[in-house]
Amino acid sequence: MRLVFMGPPGAGKGTQAKRLAAAYGLRHISTGDLIRAAIQNETPLGQKAKPYLEAGQLVPDELVWELARAALAERHYDHFVLDGFPRTVQQAEWLDELLRQVGRPLQVVLNLIVPDELIIKRLSRRRVHKITGENYHLDFNPPPPDVDPSLIIQRPDDRPEAIRQRLEVYRATHEPLEQYYRACGLLVDVDGVGSMDEVSARIQAVLKAQGVLTA
Ligand code: AMP
Numbered sequence: 001m002r003l004v005f006m007g008p009p010g011a012g013k014g015t016q017a018k019r020l021a022a023a024y025g026l027r028h029i030s031t032g033d034l035i036r037a038a039i040q041n042e043t044p045l046g047q048k049a050k051p052y053l054e055a056g057q058l059v060p061d062e063l064v065w066e067l068a069r070a071a072l073a074e075r076h077y078d079h080f081v082l083d084g085f086p087r088t089v090q091q092a093e094w095l096d097e098l099l100r101q102v103g104r105p106l107q108v109v110l111n112l113i114v115p116d117e118l119i120i121k122r123l124s125r126r127r128v129h130k131i132t133g134e135n136y137h138l139d140f141n142p143p144p145p146d147v148d149p150s151l152i153i154q155r156p157d158d159r160p161e162a163i164r165q166r167l168e169v170y171r172a173t174h175e176p177l178e179q180y181y182r183a184c185g186l187l188v189d190v191d192g193v194g195s196m197d198e199v200s201a202r203i204q205a206v207l208k209a210q211g212v213l214t215a
Helices: 013-024 031-040 044-054 061-074 089-101 116-124 160-184 196-209
Strands: 002-006 027-030 080-083 108-113 126-129 135-137 187-191
Touching: 002 013, 002 160, 013 027, 013 080, 013 196, 027 031, 027 061, 031 044, 031 061, 031 080, 044 061, 061 080, 061 089, 089 160, 108 160, 108 196, 116 126, 116 160, 160 187, 187 196
Parallel strands: 002 080, 002 108, 027 080, 108 187
Antiparallel strands: 126 135
16 A cells, blocks of 8 residues: 555644554654654754754755655555655655656545644644653543643644644645645545544545555
């Protein structure tokens, strides 16, 4: 299975991509995770990527391509779900060319759709533990009573105004990418509103309808 997962921040994209990977033995390739690991391990690539990530900008293509190529090669350019890559049309063209060379083209690009108002509601209720980095949600996954409430904070970029800004950036950069994959006939919209199980079921239905899943 060769999939790309797209969706705005807070759409549940990472969660669904991980579920899909676990269910079908795919490698979940999140370029954001790979970049953060490179920074953590202080590799030369990580050191180059760090200022971009910290400024909330896109990391230069050559760095992301190096990470993506290595991750894709590990499973012989098959059995993967990409998450957070490609982020630009140029990256999409690079991926197409790479997969064309090995004769394993993409099969489906899943486009998770969640209305802005719901994303703002979801992300603005998110809280994080200042020290452990653990994520909570005030309604669905509240911090346990034994956790010191003064350590539970809201990320500055999770405030409604900042979320709106992040969504605008997402729309501006993803619109051309969506058009690109729509024109290739690969893009399939998936309704991202509902419980995690409901959304997973919709994704499975799409993969069956596209002939990617036979079971
Ligand atoms: P994410 O975890 O997907 O939200 O990514 C976190 C950060 O990693 C982004 O803000 C970018 O700085 C960088 N990043 C992740 N994926 C890419 C990509 N495909 N192209 C460029 N930068 C990326």
